[in-house]
Amino acid sequence: MSYPQIIFGTPVIEGIPKDIDTFDDSIVKVYFAEKWCGDSMARGKGRRRNGRNKFTNNNVHDPLATKVAEIFKCGAKNLQKFNSVDPFNVGNKVSGYVCKDVGVNYGSMAILSINNIQMSYPQIIFGTPVIEGIPKDIDTFDDSIVKVYFAEKWCGDNIQVYKYYNNNGEEFVSIKARSFAFAKNFPNDNILQSIDTLFPSINDSTKISLDSLPDNLSELADPVIQSKTFEICGGCRSSLVFYEFDVEAKPLFTTSVTGMIRPHVIDSNEDETGFLMISESGQINEWCQNFRENALSINEEYRKENDLEEGYYFNNFLVEGRVLYYLNSSGEVSRENIFKVKPRDIWKYHFIQFDNFLQTKALHSMDSLYRKGEQICEETMNNEMDIDPRAWGRYSNQIMRLVSNRPNKYLDSDNDQHMIVMMGVPGSGKSTIANTLVPSGWVRVNQDELGNRRKCESRTRQALQNGRSVVIDRCNIDIDQRSVWLKMARDMGVGNIWCFVLDIPAEVCKSRISVRKDHPTIPEGDFGHSIIDKFQYLRQYPIEQEGFNSIITVHSEQETEDAIQHFGTLLNLSEDEVLKLNTIETAMSEGISKNKLQGLHTEDIQRLIDQKMKCARNALVNKIVSKGGNELELEGLSMPELQSMLNKLRQ
Numbered sequence: 001m002s003y004p005q006i007i008f009g010t011p012v013i014e015g016i017p018k019d020i021d022t023f024d025d026s027i028v029k030v031y032f033a034e035k036w037c038g039d040s041m042a043r044g045k046g047r048r049r050n051g052r053n054k055f056t057n058n059n060v061h062d063p064l065a066t067k068v069a070e071i072f073k074c075g076a077k078n079l080q081k082f083n084s085v086d087p088f089n090v091g092n093k094v095s096g097y098v099c100k101d102v103g104v105n106y107g108s109m110a111i112l113s114i115n116n117i118q119m120s121y122p123q124i125i126f127g128t129p130v131i132e133g134i135p136k137d138i139d140t141f142d143d144s145i146v147k148v149y150f151a152e153k154w155c156g157d158n159i160q161v162y163k164y165y166n167n168n169g170e171e172f173v174s175i176k177a178r179s180f181a182f183a184k185n186f187p188n189d190n191i192l193q194s195i196d197t198l199f200p201s202i203n204d205s206t207k208i209s210l211d212s213l214p215d216n217l218s219e220l221a222d223p224v225i226q227s228k229t230f231e232i233c234g235g236c237r238s239s240l241v242f243y244e245f246d247v248e249a250k251p252l253f254t255t256s257v258t259g260m261i262r263p264h265v266i267d268s269n270e271d272e273t274g275f276l277m278i279s280e281s282g283q284i285n286e287w288c289q290n291f292r293e294n295a296l297s298i299n300e301e302y303r304k305e306n307d308l309e310e311g312y313y314f315n316n317f318l319v320e321g322r323v324l325y326y327l328n329s330s331g332e333v334s335r336e337n338i339f340k341v342k343p344r345d346i347w348k349y350h351f352i353q354f355d356n357f358l359q360t361k362a363l364h365s366m367d368s369l370y371r372k373g374e375q376i377c378e379e380t381m382n383n384e385m386d387i388d389p390r391a392w393g394r395y396s397n398q399i400m401r402l403v404s405n406r407p408n409k410y411l412d413s414d415n416d417q418h419m420i421v422m423m424g425v426p427g428s429g430k431s432t433i434a435n436t437l438v439p440s441g442w443v444r445v446n447q448d449e450l451g452n453r454r455k456c457e458s459r460t461r462q463a464l465q466n467g468r469s470v471v472i473d474r475c476n477i478d479i480d481q482r483s484v485w486l487k488m489a490r491d492m493g494v495g496n497i498w499c500f501v502l503d504i505p506a507e508v509c510k511s512r513i514s515v516r517k518d519h520p521t522i523p524e525g526d527f528g529h530s531i532i533d534k535f536q537y538l539r540q541y542p543i544e545q546e547g548f549n550s551i552i553t554v555h556s557e558q559e560t561e562d563a564i565q566h567f568g569t570l571l572n573l574s575e576d577e578v579l580k581l582n583t584i585e586t587a588m589s590e591g592i593s594k595n596k597l598q599g600l601h602t603e604d605i606q607r608l609i610d611q612k613m614k615c616a617r618n619a620l621v622n623k624i625v626s627k628g629g630n631e632l633e634l635e636g637l638s639m640p641e642l643q644s645m646l647n648k649l650r651q
Contacts, residue, residue, distance in 0.1 A: 065097060068110040068122055074101035082109075082181045087192075088174045091115070094164075096122070098181055104129040104335040107160075107179045114166045125162050126259040128178055128229050128252075129335045131323065133347075138339070139284050145326045145337070147275050148284060149263050153321035153340055154250045155241040156233025157191055159183055161199070161217055162226060163210070171210050173220065175199070186393070194232050198249040219254050227255045235315075238388045240346065242302070242315035253325075260332045263325045284324070288341045295319040295343035310345055311357055314388065320346050354395045356540050359402060359479050361385055366403040367545035370410050376403055402483065407490040407497055407547035415495035418469040418570060421485045423476045423542060424502030425535040426528065427509030429560060433500075434473040436564055441573040441581060446473040457484065464492040466585050466594075469571055471500075477539040479546060486547040499542045500563065501553040506536050576602070583609070590616075617642070624649060 065076040072079075078101035086092040096111040107127025112119055158178045165171055175183045175195060185192050199214070210221055219225045233239055234247035251264040302318045303310060310316070321342035325333045365384035366376060374380050378400060382392055385399070392399075420442070422430045434444045443463040447456050456474065463470045476482045482499070489497050513528045542551055554560045573581070580602045587597055587605050590612045597605055620642045625631050627649040634642065 064112060064122065068097050068099075071110070071122070071124060072099045072101065072105040072108055074099055074103075074105065084181055086172070086174050087182055087184070089172045092172060094181060096181070098179060099127070100179065102130055106130045107176075109176070109181055111164055114164075117167060120167055123164055125164060125176075126226065126255050126335070127176070128158050128160055129261075129338060131338050131340045134285075134288055134324065134339045134341050138288065139282055141326055141337070144328045146329050147327050149265065149275050149325040149327055150287075151252070151263055151265075151323045151325065152250070153323050153342065154231035154233045154252075155239050155317075155320040156231045156237055156250070157194075158229065158231055158252075159191070159195065159249075160227050160229045160255075161220065162228075163220055173210065173213075173217075191232065194237065194247050197247060198230075198232065216249065216251065224256050225254050226257045229253055229255065238314060240314070240388075241317045241320050252323075256332075259335055261325070261335060261338065262332050263323075263327075265331075288324075291322060291341055292343050295321065296345055299343060299345050311361070314386075317346055319343060354398050356479070358387075358391070358395065358399075359540075360543065360545075361387070362399045362402055363479070363543065363545040366406065370408045373410075402479070405487045405490055406483075407486055407494075409497075409544070409547065409549050413493070413495035415493045417464065417467065417492075417494045418496045418498065419464075419485065419489045419494050420469075420471040420498045420500050420567065421476055421482055421542075421548075422471065422473055422500045422502070423482070423539075424504065425475065425477070425506070425509055425532050425539070427512040427532060428502035428504040429512075430473050430475075430502060433502075433560065433564055434471045437471055437567055439575075439578065440568045441469065441571040441578040442567070443468045443470045443585075444473055445470055448474075453484070457488065460485070460488060461492070462589075463585070464488070464494065466588060468581065468585065471567075475535060477535055479540055479542075482542060482546060490547065497547060497549050498567075499546075499548045499551040500567070501542060501551060502560070503553050503555050505555075506532055580605070587612075613639075620646060 062076065065079050065081075069076040069079060078099065079097040080100050081095070081097055083093070083095040086094055093115050094111055095113045096109055098109045099105045099107065105127065106129065109125045109127065110122040111125065112122055160176050160178075161173065162176060163171060163173055177183045177191070183191055183195060199217075213220055217228060219228055229252045230249040231252055232247065232249050233241075234243050234245050236246045253261045253263045255261050298319050299317045300310075302308075303316065308316055321340055324339045324341065326337035326339075327333050362381070362385060365381060369376055369380055369384055378396060381399060381403065382396070385392070420437075422434065424430050431446060431448070434442070434446065438444050443459075445456050445460050445463070447453060450456050450459060453474075456472070460470050460472065472485050474481075476485070486497060509532050510529045513532070542548060544551060552563050552566070554563050583602050583605045584594075584597055587609050588594060590609055592608055592612060596608070600608075617639060620639065621631065621634050624634060624642065624646050627646065629645065629649060634645075637645070
């Protein structure tokens with residue numbers, strides 16, 4: 001560049017300072033805006049090759065992309081360009097755009113060229129819409145809706161068999177995955193093998209003719225029908241739901257060239273599938289509520305009979321849910337009038353998340369490997385956890401970061417250092433307890449006083465290097481926050497790691513913060529109360545498998561006193577020994593080497609500290625005098641005051 005081009009980023013916004021009502025004369029008013037919870041993104045002038053999106057996007061100035069975006073009712077930035085060989089029609093190279101805007105047109109695509117020959121116009125292939133949960137106004141609909149069809153909700157992989165044409169009118173049949181132009185394999189998921197089994201006629205030739213369609217694709221012979229959508233599921237596919245069959249392609253619906261959908265209707269004697277004629281307000285919501293309760297009971301009874309625990313496991317459910325199609329008089333449904341209803345347990349676990357459940361399962365598996373004396377690596381963790389291959393593929397890196405370098409409590413240690421990791425919401429009494437333990441020889445590490453976690457980590461590491469035992473005085477409400485201290489303890493060879501949980505009633509904590517003044521981070525009043533409510537909701541109770549030797553939980557003042565008594569005598573240090581340890585640590589923080597302190601009495605060490613500090617003070621005074629300062633005015637000033645004066649003179 002001819003000159004550095006500065007792009008100002010989004011600033012880190014701090015909490016309100018103590019002097020919030022003090023400001024300069026340029027400030028005339030304050031605007032209170034909503035604080036949104038999400039991902040910050042700044043749009044400005046400038047270009048980068050790849051943004052935060054998972055795909056490269058240069059569509060903004062492409063007129064064809066703009067035209068396609070108008071059809072799909074999305075921005076051009078939400079289109080992903082593709083240029084791929086059709087694996088089901090050997091020799092066809094197809095290019096165009098796939099819509100990545102989550103909604104009714106998600107996965108829809110526009111074909112722009114075939115074998116480098118531009119299409120006369122974009123050929124639109126409507127994808128499988130993203131189906132939302134039932135809205136609050138589920139019983140409100142327009143007059144064109146005459147009935148609702150309740151279909152089975154299958155748990156598997158969605159594929160769509162569709163037709164497309166070249167400029168000469170030649171027809172092709174292919175298969176696409178939900179958000180891609182063509183079906184393809186993914187790590188730990190060989191979907192093409194299942195397609196081979198279920199649609200052999202497509203894979204046995206280089207091109208399938210519409211004149212020789214298999215029975216399950218016969219609808220595609222109709223020129224009005226553009227595609228047919230299936231769910232591939234079964235016992236040999238990784239699935240939350242137990243299926244007795246190995247693998248089947250369950251037909252869901254056909255899509256017309258206009259994008260209208262016609263569900264695959266089956267005769268059923270079940271109360272939970274079939275048609276419901278719309279006759280009165282509230283009946284659909286009532287049906288959905290009854291279904292959720294019945295399905296949950298079925299799933300719970302199934303787990304009970306088979307001795308299964310609730311969670312994200314293979315074959316852990318019998319019912320995933322139902323799909324509601326709001327049909328017009330022609331038996332068709334528009335893309336925005338399809339909804340899903342599921343029991344509470346399947347909603348909770350259907351979408352794979354690296355949440356408390358998966359973290360806890362990883363820690364239990366790690367603990368099991370430690371107990372068996374096995375190595376912690378990707379192979380052993382994958383085998384021990386035995387989760388959905390797709391979940392492992394997505395979260396293996398996070399799982400390995402979570403379990404790597406954690407303490408192994410099954411190994412004997414001759415290190416007599418201790419670490420207490422406190423856990424509790426604001427107002428639970430952490431700092432009061434930690435301060436009570438300091439005279440017993442514990443080093444207190446408090447984030448409110450030090451300012452941030454990085455400084456806490458530095459102080460903790462320094463204390464452990466000096467042979468001290470530490471108490472981590474911060475909230476530590478979840479596994480991730482506690483991991484920092486456990487891994488540090490392991491790296492430093494700490495032999496005894498405790499978790500001290502203050503499970504104090506929220507109302508008690510709120511009453512405490514209502515009366516305390518000038519707290520550095522938690523304000524008094526309603527805002528402080530809301531922080532407690534938030535922390536109560538977010539907290540994850542500790543388990544020993546995280547790496548703790550022991551966990552002590554208290555619920556009352558008496559239990560707290562008993563715990564303080566326990567930890568107060570744990571180090572077994574006299575007052576003189578504690579004083580010497582504190583003095584040694586002060587000396588080392590002043591730059592006096594540990595070797596120089598060996599064999600000295602506390603008084604001798606203190607003399608070294610005083611001498612060191614006197615030299616440092618004299619050096620600072622000399623610098624101030626050399627800058628024009630008056631030596632007589634410096635008498636009685638503290639070191640921070642002297643440093644501040646020197647800084648001003650340097651300016």
